[in-house]
Amino acid sequence: MMHIAALLQVADPQLPSTGAGAFIIFTLIKMIIVFTVYMVGAALLTLAERKVSAWIQNRHGPNRVGGRGGWLQPAADGVKNFMKEETYPAAAYKPIFILAPILAFIPALTTVAVIPFGAPLPTRWGLIPMIVADLPVGFLFILAISSLGVYGIVLAGWSSNNKYALLGGLRSSAQMISYEISMGMSTIPVLLLAGNVTLNTIVNQQAYGGWNVVNLTIAFFIFLVAAFAETNRLPFDLPEAESELIAGYHTEYSAMKFSLFPISEYCNMITASALMVTLFFGGWDVPFTGRDNVGPFSGWLTLLSIVIFLAKTLFFLFFYIWIRWTLPRFRYDQLMSLGWRFMLPLALSYIVIIAAVILALDSAGIRRGAMYSSILGAVNMVLVVLVFAILDRGRIISPSYARSRADQLARLKSAASRSPLSAGATD
């Protein structure tokens, strides 16, 4: 046990290490609390989604269970899903059909373990970091585990033995692989700036170097779009597009097995929001204060930082829902062209630019701080104007409502006439 305890604490050697017993007990407590908050949050998020959608569409939303607010609607949904009959299609391959929802659910739960959610808590047994598992590979662990989420969806689509489900699964694997690359590439500037891959280092770097949304604005936009695609949320919900594929990969699922897919989607949303906050919005760093990452730490600071972290995360969750009820779905060719022709080259060139700027600033002897951040911020302002105002012109970044060029339209039409099944898949 000492071995694992030492492994987990190797990332932050300046923290006084707690004893093995206290480490185990505090880790158990943190696990239980984080798990509970996470699951209750996912349940409340289903209610929030329906309430916000109703608000956006000028309806009432859920208003029967638990008073006018409909607060007990998630509980009623849960009970309903447990009571419903579990169906197994005759043609389905049963072992994988059962395994698929589990495989979708577990990666969604696992990734939240390495996200720091508060300032360290001083106790009699030493400083307790507010993170379930402080892995030395931190952020890479999140990338690795979240890349496994696609298995649940792909296998659900394949094992159902249903053509709509299979199409949904195939779309999802293509989409996730395409956007995973942009997602990984967009975070390389963040890692370059922090000089390490542990999320604690990234939060600390932002606490005194300014939030990365200013330092690395383009990376944030790429990450934001890729995170929407990775969580299969509109405008990227092609794997379950109702109008074309009935319900996509979960067409054949019922009851609690079906319910695990939306739950894992909401869990992924929470993780992605928390990750955006951690990578680009200072994590648990309290805004407009310095020194909250170096101490002296206190219980009040821990509490305040947790509240701040939750507030920032909630904003992005609201943003997710807001976008869902605002933007239409991409066409498949638009999805691929956005991912491969725009976001990947942009992310790659952004890495080169940022690496050059960091190298220049470091060799000019400018220390990390206000001056450093404002130069980076100025470079980013120029780049933002360049990318979004000059390069865009309503063609590259917003293809879902852009006018197609004549040759693109002709190509689409000829592809559609060649094969009725793969309409739109030209590239």
Added chain:
Amino acid sequence: MMGEHYSLFYMFHFYFFGVVSIASALAFVTRKSPVTAALWLVNTMFSLAALYVLLDAQFIGVMQVLVYAGAIMVVFLFVVMLLNLGHPSEIADGRGKLPVFVAAVIGIAMLAEIMTISRTHIEAHFAVPKGYAVTQMAQYGAVGSVARPLFNEYLLAFELTSVLLLVAIAGAVVLGRRKDANAR
């Protein structure tokens, strides 16, 4: 390994993941359904990643999951699903007796080789000093301890590998394009 003391907790996990990886690898070669076989291979990759982490090579472990389980196997699954070989119970095993025999002989030979190597004395300048991985990790972090030798001592090999990968990518693009041109 010999003569050194490791905690029971450590030894249990080391052998547990070792057994799981071998069992999954066996399941991988014996399953008839290609999708099931691919999933067992993913399980093998996972157990190997756990072994890497136990050997203080966290970065390699994470890369194992990210690259093999997360990207390469997903593409494999993609292809296997598109082949649509039918229901797993209906697929006949096309492999004959001879290849199985040859594979078994090669496997046993390699096992014997590993056994022999693990018993021979390793020269001191080949062996990694004890606790090297942990001190490197404390000094440079999980990524830095891999990146430093890779981009300093082995830079030429690294660059050559990247050229090799570029050639492979270019070849894949050429092959893909050629089929497309024929279709039109």
